[in-house]
Amino acid sequence: MKTTGDQQLVKRINRSVLLRLLRRQSGLSRAQLAQESGLTKSTVSLLVRELIDEGWMTEGDVAAAQGLGRPSTPLRLDGSRRGMIGVEVAVEALRVVGVSLTGEVLCAQEEPLAGNAPETVCRQAAGLVAQAWEQLTRQGVQLLGVGVGLPGAFDEASGMLRFAPNLGWRNVDFVPLITQALGQAGVPPVAVHVQNEADTAALSEYEFSEGDAQDSLIFVTCGAGVGAGIVLNDRLFTGAQGMAGEIGHSILQIDGLPCSCGRRGCAETFFGARALSRLADPTQGGQALGVVLQNLWTTFNPSALVVGGPSCERHPGILQVAQATLQAYASSAGVPAPLVRGARYGLLASAVGAAALVLHHELRPMHARATPGQSRAIEVPAAPDIPETDSSLIA
Template sequence: MKTIGDQQLVKRINRSVLLRLLRNQSGLSRAQLAQESGLTKSTVSLLVRELIDEGWLSETDVPAAQGLGRPSTPLQIDSRSRGMIGVEVAVEALRVVGVSLTGQVLCALEEALGGTKPEDVCKQAARLVARTHAQLTQRGVQLAGVGVGLPGAFDEATGMLRFAPNLGWRNVDFVPLITQALAQAGLPPVAVHVQNEADTAALSEYEFSEGDAKDSLIFVTCGAGVGAGIVLNDRLFTGMQGMAGEIGHSILQIDGPLCSCGRKGCAETFFGARTLAKLPEPAQGGHYLGVVLQNLWTTFNPSMLVVGGPSCDTYPGIVQVAQDTLQAYATSAGMTAPTVRAARYGLLASAVGAAALVLHHDLRPMHARMSALAARPADAIEISSTSTIAA
């Protein structure tokens, strides 16, 4: 089998290399970017000019001297000219945010979910997106794309929402619905990306973190449902049909309480929001959360565990109980427990992460291309590799 390689793909990859270098180290000059990337100075100059014109990069006001000759001009990610919109479809509400390329929340809207039919949810979300886009336009921010986080297993290869038991959704062809709704709401043609809400929450921490996540991170979101967003080796790990991270439906007790998914003994029945509301001391549900964190730690060995969601906002004590439970397991094994912390963006984590999903795809064009090829029939895939790609 061959892989399609063309000049546009090469260009996108080279642009992403420069953007990622500047995200890791702001203030690099064109000459330094050429040195770090292996690209020629002329190629870097051309790409940098395009990225500045499109609002991805900006030049700082203070030149940086580099030995003899003209002082170079430091570059940085532009935090004012370009942004993304993120949507979280939660069980109880819709949250929509406008976010800068550097993770600053520029505006935010929230409404109670008006209905649970997929068509109604898409129309309501599209109206909020249109309002958010208008606010961004007033600030002079150009829209790079829209991301959507859903409370269920989403199959990226087919665009299908496999199941969202707390909304009563199964096998919903979601991408055409949201794309059509956005167009009808007057949104200009932009990239639209969809993923599970826990996966998007993980990206809010991973894409906009301060470097503590390294190349792996797990975000556990606790609400009416319980899920985990998993980033491994700089990629979202979503599984065969988007089912990876559905930890709320991992079994904690054989023949335990009946879950909304039809199984018995799921984790969700022990520390989902409905269960916590019935407990005399809701924070005690954190013991079960701590068990799940222990299992995630020993299974994936992430550099960071982040916990967030509505339940953590309502019952903040469950996070501390979960940390203590995890630490007890680590002490028993004579090991150092991974860092566990609360979500930086609070209840906006999934929405901000949905916006970050746009950036995540833009910065990994080869991964996006291979995902698209994987969704096509094998006999339709043609490959030619005639270009050298700088990395």
């Protein structure tokens, strides 16, 4: 059966290919982009011009020619004209950031939660987003979208927050609440994406990585709750109902201490914030964290393991103990331990990652789904025909 592709989708895919190539290796020329992407030179030239005009790319100084031919013009992502806003709904606070396409934090704000009711949280978050949008606008930055990270299992297909025990939320239809609140706060109609806060934290490292995350990364966040954001094969791994990565509720001890989820012996009872507060030396919780890292490593074999969250900020020795524990397991098995490091963005990791969630979806049009989380996306005009000839446009 012959299938006719949607031209607008094909164009979005081609644009995303160029953007991702440039993100991976800044400074490529049009000719190099054509060679790496497999697109014709004329198609690349037209798409690059469009992306420059829209604020996605910018040109650098002309590089010297290699041998015969015209000198090439290096291209890079433009970190000054487009940006995203990220929101982290933490158990104790709201964190909101404005982030550039290149991962620079342009503005940041934090407030204690005014209340735990979902409607209250959404109104407060929307007010902070409106303030961040105004700051980005004053800096000449166009808003691409808003991402939200939640401390619980979020079902992307339905837009439902299934379970957030530390907030007392179950089966909250979150997306309509935040969408309505953003509109009432005066935020323009842009794409809105929602995900678990550990998943967004993983994207802060993966989308703005310095190169140590190749197709896979796991971010473990340690606070009142414990969770993991998992990126496998260049995509978030969230599970059937958004429950993947709920490592805080994996069992480390049969019939152990009771957990907030109703089970006993969960990892959260060993190195969640409440558990650490009961220890004379909180860094002792790092041993259980190391066990969990060992299990994640042998289960998923990621390129990098990243650990962050409030507990790591308050007790930095936790990560050192966890690294030593993991190293001991690796040595016993006679294999090299994986890379384990702290979060680059500190306590802003989940909020920055929520902003990165917008970029993650934008750069993967084939993976986009018509989910409630995209209900406020702006309609894009149909793409014009792109000629496949005239290589003289290449610099």
